[in-house]
Amino acid sequence: MSTVKNPRTPATEVRANLIAAARQLLEREGSDALTVRGVAAEAGVAPMGVYNHFDGKDGLLDAVVTDGFREFGTRIAATDSDAAARLLAAGRNYRAFALDYPRLYELMFSTKCTPDDEVATGAFGVLVDIIRYGQAANLIMAGDPDSLAAQVWACVHGAMSLELAESQPPFLDPAENYEHLLLLVARGIAA
Amino acid sequence: MSTVKNPRTPATEVRANLIAAARQLLEREGSDALTVRGVAAEAGVAPMGVYNHFDGKDGLLDAVVTDGFREFGTRIAATDSDAAARLLAAGRNYRAFALDYPRLYELMFSTKCTPDDEVATGAFGVLVDIIRYGQAANLIMAGDPDSLAAQVWACVHGAMSLELAESQPPFLDPAENYEHLLLLVARGIAA
DNA sequence: CATTTTTGTAGGACAGTGTTCTACTCCAAT
DNA sequence: ATTGGAGTAGAACACTGTCCTACAAAAATG
Numbered sequence: 001m002s003t004v005k006n007p008r009t010p011a012t013e014v015r016a017n018l019i020a021a022a023r024q025l026l027e028r029e030g031s032d033a034l035t036v037r038g039v040a041a042e043a044g045v046a047p048m049g050v051y052n053h054f055d056g057k058d059g060l061l062d063a064v065v066t067d068g069f070r071e072f073g074t075r076i077a078a079t080d081s082d083a084a085a086r087l088l089a090a091g092r093n094y095r096a097f098a099l100d101y102p103r104l105y106e107l108m109f110s111t112k113c114t115p116d117d118e119v120a121t122g123a124f125g126v127l128v129d130i131i132r133y134g135q136a137a138n139l140i141m142a143g144d145p146d147s148l149a150a151q152v153w154a155c156v157h158g159a160m161s162l163e164l165a166e167s168q169p170p171f172l173d174p175a176e177n178y179e180h181l182l183l184l185v186a187r188g189i190a191a
Numbered sequence: 192m193s194t195v196k197n198p199r200t201p202a203t204e205v206r207a208n209l210i211a212a213a214r215q216l217l218e219r220e221g222s223d224a225l226t227v228r229g230v231a232a233e234a235g236v237a238p239m240g241v242y243n244h245f246d247g248k249d250g251l252l253d254a255v256v257t258d259g260f261r262e263f264g265t266r267i268a269a270t271d272s273d274a275a276a277r278l279l280a281a282g283r284n285y286r287a288f289a290l291d292y293p294r295l296y297e298l299m300f301s302t303k304c305t306p307d308d309e310v311a312t313g314a315f316g317v318l319v320d321i322i323r324y325g326q327a328a329n330l331i332m333a334g335d336p337d338s339l340a341a342q343v344w345a346c347v348h349g350a351m352s353l354e355l356a357e358s359q360p361p362f363l364d365p366a367e368n369y370e371h372l373l374l375l376v377a378r379g380i381a382a
Numbered sequence: 383c384a385t386t387t388t389t390g391t392a393g394g395a396c397a398g399t400g401t402t403c404t405a406c407t408c409c410a411a412t
Numbered sequence: 413a414t415t416g417g418a419g420t421a422g423a424a425c426a427c428t429g430t431c432c433t434a435c436a437a438a439a440a441t442g
Contacts, residue, residue: 009419048419111357157353
């Protein structure tokens with residue numbers, strides 16, 4: 001009978017709790033489950049927190065994808081000293097992240113969300129640095145590293161986007177096909 | 192004061208009208224405007240038509256993306272006798288379609304919709320045929336045409352997905368970058 | 383041509399959504 | 413110790429997908 005009042009969440013944790021709850025809910029139950037009331041309940045927070053700490057639901061989702069890009073940047077980094085190995089490793093790290101958080105990955109690249117520009121650029125910069133490293137080793141053709149990175153990014157993103165949407169021919173093995181794609185890209189940007 | 196009753200739409204037209212209305216509304220006002228009531232009003236049809244002719248809103252959207260894939264297949268086809276020119280032309284046709292119907296294109300490749308398998312496979316087959324034509328001309332490397340087509344498709348899809356989401360560095364010219372990407376792909380699958 | 387069945391429209395209803403408002407209460411800094 | 417900011421609770425609004433009933437018109441049947 002007695003409806004107990006929930007304990008109050010410290011102000012400094014509300015924001016982080018909401019982002020973490022949204023990410024959990026997104027992967028566990030899909031993007032349809034990302035409701036203001038649902039995320040707040042998952043975070044143990046009042047729905048109003050979404051409006052006090054973010055610019056409504058859209059603002060929360062923007063914060064979620066920004067958080068995703070921050071993690072993405074650290075995940076795709078590779079440190080192999082061999083330039084070719086580093087490029088391949090980064091490509092595989094890219095796929096591993098997308099497979100770990102498929103729904104977040106889709107949200108990150110959908111037109112519904114706008115991640116913080118600096119953070120997104122940071123993740124892109126990781127790839128640019130790998131391209132530069134390959135150019136220094138004379139593995140990758142000369143040219144604007146940003147442009148080359150954008151092309152490489154497009155190829156791997158397209159592969160993961162299609163794999164996650166199951167838009168690829170079902171008789172092709174996704175992992176095998178992705179490895180072939182990485183080789184295609186390597187040939188395409190070879191010096 | 193007097194609410195006039197709308198004329199009744201012939202049964203054979205309701206379905207096509209709803210799909211056409213959804214496509215118009217989608218491009219004109221964005222995916223948020225794709226409500227059952229909104230589409231029905233745009234089509235001059237009662238909302239119940241969405242449930243009589245489709246499996247609810249999701250069924251209507253599936254029909255919309257299937258319609259999109261049908262048109263897509265005809266649009267990307269290229270007939271240049273030179274194999275390299277045909278491949279390039281198809282790549283440019285691909286981009287032209289995505290730029291003509293950006294919101295439909297995003298919907299077609301989102302996880303929310305499932306196009307009719309046969310139709311989607313048909314569009315993919317257009318690219319497979321172009322790959323085969325290039326192999327016959329000894330322009331493209333030997334290997335499974337389906338696998339090669341899937342890789343090429345991934346690259347161009349990724350480029351358009353990023354361009355439409357404005358996820359590319361703003362200082363790069365999209366058209367120019369896309370041309371570079373087509374050359375990258377051509378080198379990657381060259382014999 | 384007359385009758386019956388199918389199928390569109392009208393309009394209301396339901397639960398769930400994003401969003402905003404008010405009231406209350408607790409934590410923290412002055 | 414008091415005050416003000418910031419959390420919760422809960423109601424309210426318009427809008428969403430979905431379903432239901434009632435009625436009328438088109439289409440198929442005789």
